[in-house]
Amino acid sequence: MTRTMPAAVITAPGQVEQRELPVPDPGPGQVRIRVHATGVCGTDLHLLHGHFGAQFPLVAGHEISGTVDAVGAGVLNVREGDPVTVDPNLYCGQCHACQRGLFQHCEHHEALGVTLPGGFATHTLCPATNVYPAHGLTLDQAAFAEPLGCVAWGMQRLRPRPGSTALVFGAGAIGLLLMQGLQASGCSRVTVVDPVEGRLALARTLGATHTLTPHAALREELLDLFPHGFDVTSEATGVPDVVQGLPALTAVGGSVLVFGVAPEGATVALSPYDLFQRDLTVLGSFALNQTVPLALEWLRAGRVNVDPLITHRLPLTGVEDALNMKARPGLQGAQKVLISPHAPQETA
Incomplete structure (x- = not known):
């Protein structure tokens, strides 16, 4: 029997639906992450309205932290149970931009939560090359690795x-x-x-x-x-x-x-x-480029403090509310809203 998981899915511009999707199985070189938290970003709001080349249905969310749930063949950098975060940007390594080290400008760019399923679900898949151990941090802190990157x-x-x-x-x-x-x-x-x-x-x-x-x-x-x-x-x-x-x-x-x-x-x-x-x-300055390690070091060293920025934590059913908060920044004093897929109810 195929295992399923809850996910918040953007099905059309301005529409978010709660759906049950198959739990993905990791292939060679892939890591399945049990999502702890996914930060809500302005990019998610653009995607909701069909911008940035959005293709629906889409599981958005690219500021992801969690624990390794399963690994595919050949994965060396993490193992089951490890706390991790991700760089959501995937690149070909062969195009003009990639060969000059500007990977975020890859001509064949893909990204978790933008063109591929992201973190507004209980589980997500990521290439092991884009998964970073987050030992020494809380998983809430690790969810900031992408924007801080x-x-x-x-x-x-x-x-x-x-x-x-x-x-x-x-x-x-x-x-x-x-x-x-x-x-x-x-x-x-x-x-x-x-x-x-x-x-x-x-x-x-x-x-x-x-x-x-x-x-x-x-x-x-x-x-x-x-x-x-x-x-x-x-x-x-x-x-x-x-x-x-x-x-x-x-x-x-x-x-x-x-x-x-x-x-x-x-x-x-x-x-x-x-x-x-x-x-x-x-x-x-566009996106991030191999800079998650620096972001993680800033967090571990206490050079950047993200804990006071978290003002709301919502379950998957709160994704639409979270996007409304992003659209109206003064609403409820919201700073960073985290989606916690395994949370049973809203916590502030």
Whole structure:
């Protein structure tokens, strides 16, 4: 008899259904994971609405932690019972991008929870090459390895100088991970801007030097604090107007990091003369790229604290509610919402 498992399945744009699916069996080189928690991400919301090339039906969820439930032939790095997390991005290793080490830009890219079944189910399959032991961490903490891996890739792109000053717009879960990633990478003072005072209070708890809310004279207030501008300016908002304002707040020789996901058709106006005359660098940072190990080390060393970011834990039947929280960030004070497939009921 085929074993089945509950899963939250996106069946059409805007529609989530609870279904029973076959429990997958691992083939050679594959690991079956009993999912402990899956973080809800903005990507999941885009997929819900049919963006990012979504193909339905889809079991979304790519920020996954759990324990190894079964392994296929040839798996060497983990064994049954091990706590693990995953890098959801799968790549061919042969295309132009892969052969230059930019695996997240693979021309044949697949990803758990995006094009392949992900973590909004009690079990999921993953190639062993993408499974990382999470010893020394709680499984809740391990569920942050993927978004923190995205931050780690941004820091590898940015390479801030030790002692740099930094500015971050956005104090949602990813913004607070970005803030802590900047600190872990050598930035001495990080200023955070967000319209929600509760988020700013959390930013201060996690080490923000200054916190401000947006207002008409924000630029002047920031430059009063740092008259020469910031060595690093960054955003985790995806708001084009925020991106457009970053160069004016960046110090001579500084860097602008575009980290948030803006609408695909959005544009901003930048002065090429300003970039040239003040030796500014503008960087993008997309997804993660072999950076889960760095994320795990930050977590194990206590350089990044994710526990205060978890505000809600919902069962599989709460996936639609979790996506609604993501669509309205101020709803119920949500920061990071975890889906716990084996939880019998909602816990806050």
